[in-house]
Amino acid sequence: MEKMNHPYQSLFKHSQFYTIPLKKEAKEKDRYCIECGQRLQSGASFMTLSKSSKRHQGLCVGCKRLFGIFLSDPSAKTIIKSRLLLPEKKKLGTVVSKSGIRKFDMLQYLALENIIRVRNEIFLDRESHLVMTESLIRNMKQRHMKQNWPHSQPESFPTSKELYDLMRQSDSTCAVSGTLGLWIKGTHWHPFKLTIDHIIPVSKGGCYDINNLQVMPYSLNQVKSNESDDELRRWLENFRSSRMKYGQELQQNIFAPWRLSYVSYDILKYELKNRQLDHAWTAKDEQEFINLLDNELSKVYDFINAKLSEIDARILYCERTIQTLRKNPGMASEANFGIMDEALTEILFDVNDLSKFTRVNFVAIQKILKKHDKWTHIQLKQAFVEKLREKPLDKQRFDVAIIYISALHDICRNRGQQSLGNSASGGDQNAFERATAKYWIHPDNITEVKAIIMLHLPVLIYNKQKKWEPSDSAISSVYFDNSNFDLYTTRLQRDEGSEAIRFRWYGPKDETNIYIERKTHHAEWLNGASVKDRFRLKEDQVDAFMNASLTPDKIAHDLIQSGLKKTTVDHIHFIARGVQQSFREKKLEPMVRAYYNRTAFQLPDDQRLRISLDSDLTFIREDHLDHMLRRQSPQHWRREDVGIDYPFYNVQKKDILRFPYAVLETKLQTHLGQQPPEWLTSLTESHLVHEVPRFSKYLHGASHFYRERLALLPWWLSELNVDIRKPRAENRGLTRSHSFRPLIDGKYRRAMIEETERENKKEVVSKQSEHISAQHSSSATEVNDISYEPSYNYDMTKKYHGLPPVPPEKISETKTSPEPLNSLENLSLLDKLFTRKKSDIEMGSGPKRVGVKVRVEPKVFFANERTFISWLQFCALLLTVALNLLNFGDKTSRIIGGIFIVLSAGIAVYALYRFEKRAWMINRRIDGRYDDLWGPAVLCLLLVVALIVNFYLRFK
Template structure:
């Protein structure tokens, strides 16, 4: 299908005049080429047309985002009024606010699509220009696209706020409280885990669908959420034979994955030493993920053996830490240090992404995570290049969390083309997935990739010549994972542009859920 036709099919009619005039600019390119050779005057006039279209689109997005922020603020104040006035806090009023928030959420989704469609249109025009004229406008235009970044417009902040307000409406004025990790040890649960790739065109829609059923999980509700809160960085360890890679890929008994993880900025003092073990022998063959926290200043000494598990345990005893916790941390620390030493493990690969997690507080039956901006960055010295300074450091000091990391050398970085959705469902109590989740994962919006591993994927990209075995899913990268849009699935609009969720109005969905809850 020609892109001009594809663009027309993706236009949201009420905003049609604000899209890039793709056919007009393409016509200018073609007619001038047919009429005469491309001149400096043609180039200046075409560049002026491109600049005008970019400004038009960017200004529209900025205005819409401002409008969305104002509508969210209005909903927040109205909900606060309902909370403070019991006589006004009726189910009907909360339902009205729920519908208003749903309408805003649909606009966020439409604006996200609008942004991606127009960014793609501009990229297509630049490519055609360079092909037909022999010039390199695409590279020269990078600075303008950074100044008016259509590919970086972030809608996460709006989604987080809408989710929090939706949660209050869902609970009729009460905000969900509690610790999402409270209760039993998370490793004690049997979980059915499934992984999916999501094309960038569908990311915001998938987030919105999940958010209508599960709130976005905020770990620290005492601080205002900011984009850096979603950042997760991990340093994976391996040796030059890639024994950990091979063990995990083949799912060998006792196969390990060892990583150091931190949340948010690189200035964070909390670093988590994590170990995943497949069929751990000390747990009668149960797979387990365990971890403990270290202050960042203690990570290097721990890694090189200068800070032992005994010393960590002794310090915890001085703080009157629970004896069982101390024993567990000592066991993990000793095991990790033994593997680092005996297997000669070194920092190999950094994996970065921004995570949106969805879960009801105090309810671990279902947890969903959506990871975007997935990026791999080399940390090793295998090719003779010293990437970490000093060389014994556990991570590079020249890399932060500023995706897309344009300052990193191209040979040191891999930007994964899709988002990764992971669902974790408790199965030890016979838990079945809710109908809305089954509908989502069977839809055109996601592409299932069983046993996808972030580390295995990054390792096989950078170190393929050293690896005898490769993951099965590499072939999936050669196909277009987008599928034809299914009828009555996902977020759509009626002929009068009213929001429809899987072909139904939001109020009808809520009434059906309430009936099911009453019958249960």
């Protein structure tokens, strides 16, 4: 069995054992438990790691009790001290290792290493039963008497036989954690002694029933006692997840319909382990194992490609159907758009399932490679990198599919109409107040979070005039600082006037537009408001700007020559002069590059709510502080050997940091009284995200690469030692029913839409945002985006965070044309926005409904019935005439009578059909024609034909 490097061994090896002193702390609510990583609640305490240690660590109630059990009881110390395999000496106080092992592994270590020999045997002697029964009755009587409970008679409690049956059914296994225990008679203390515990506290009543009892080891019983429901549930969930092996975790995360397509982790592990137990690992074993692993990788990769092709085809089908609905008003009913909306939701769930499938299999292969290298001492993980490059699982991106779905979803939400406004304009960006919050998202949850946001906000397409490519989401920024890290220190301390200067570009490395950006905290020239301003240069001008050969005066002169307004030129001059002054006085040089792929969500022309999600966040060194030449010359502003080829295998390991999580940022305008929508609050409070206030990309990258040079470090570094994954909350996020139907927060899509509509009736918010001046308050943020292009006319448009390059005539067409997208008749919506390449996919609350449902008056149904009855009256009259002709006429009359009978029957069937169709349309509030355009005309025509036939037969 794999041996564990247990974090408590250093503590147990110490010559003396100390009872952990507990002391109260005033700010304990702002701290996290060192063991389980959760925020401390009431009843939590702080512990000292030793008598000589001045460092304190917070413990929650459950962790505190478990420490007390194992370190204060003499028999527990004896068991631990005599059984643990002690490692090399370490300093006392190294309790929690970097790998994140916690108290739960202490129990796992004791149980799995068989330090306590467990016998699946229950003592059957009468003495044990009497002792247990008497103890239980005595305990419950005392508690009931304290609460003045009348039901305290012994006959109300379980009998000895019931207790024995409960013990036997448990098979010496804890009902909560699954840990094996030991039945011990008498009062002998033992951490794994099994006891009978109450599922809910006795004081709540009803606990004397056998159904409210469960088997649990003594240690867990003590931790569980007096816990609040929420604390106990969280503690036990952490216990289950922390002691679970990866094979078990993999089985729990398997999506049942795709079970056969997952990596055969157990088979790979069996082959790896069984061969070594049988004989020494040979070259033949190595080759066969590589072939087996390669086959599993190919199986997974081929399945992903097949599913992506299937998803692609389904999206194209939905696109063609939606275009047909939009071109045919008679078919463009609310019900049909609702059907397409549900179809797109089903596709979105499949994308989410496929993303999780990819992630789970990638982790499984990494785990098995790690076990191989550890057990065989052969470094296969590095040698296998080439195969992972050929069939990448870590580079599978689903952004293209999500954006496809978002574009169609937005049309369905608006019942065939596109969201009004420009997708990239975002309204007036000169000044606005906003509340910003930042969160970390575990890779397991990235696609699910994107899908949830997309159901309420469309993906923001910055430039709809060009085909969207995966590289369009790439953002690269080079941050500048000096060798003393003055900008880092002032930003971390949030000093007045602190700056952050970066050069940013969007898309591939050969992008020619470089944005010179400066963020100032509480700028003096804006009366203490924080500001972010920038202007644009060409790539070949950046070095000249850095070394001051391209001066602000030269920039201003060229802009005036291009015909730009003087006020704008003055502002550009002010920004350029301030940035160059910082370069000159603070001796700034390139330090860290930050790269990430951004997916933005926002309603067009609506700045009230904007959400961005940055994934694949990577930090790369750009400096020469260690005398290593990374840039072509010290005067150049960036490295040329690094592009956007994540995960940047060409960069040396010491020069790169791949951030383990994605970063979610929400920006909510507060000066308009905007409150976070309910769905966003539900998301941010769910298990899918982990809040990290004031997280900064530059501060994090600098603190990693230059830690020995920095006096202060960001507070969130300790959060990286905590597993931010939380137990999955019930009815939160994207799930499936037992029949695999999509559920959103535990509800079907249709139910969620109806609930949203009910909320919309209560409160109507204007779509047009009001904007305020630049000098507003200390929380105002000004964004100035100005371009400097001497060779061309000045262009105020931006590729990101600004207006797309739309000619004036296009703007007028957008405002007046009833069609949501230009040239849709000749060009597919998605073909216009995206490049239809399979390789691209492999690499990778909206506007309210136009019509609000209203109550249908009963007279509408009565009118439909009266119309139907009128048609039946005519049929009855025609049928009477036909019967008279049949019964009392000659041969010619009988022929005419037969024609009228057929005609009468046809009219009756047609009238019934129209009646049922109108009733169906009224029930579903479908917008369409309720009058009968062709029925009366056809009826008159048939009657005329019948009369002509009658006259012809009579007078021929």
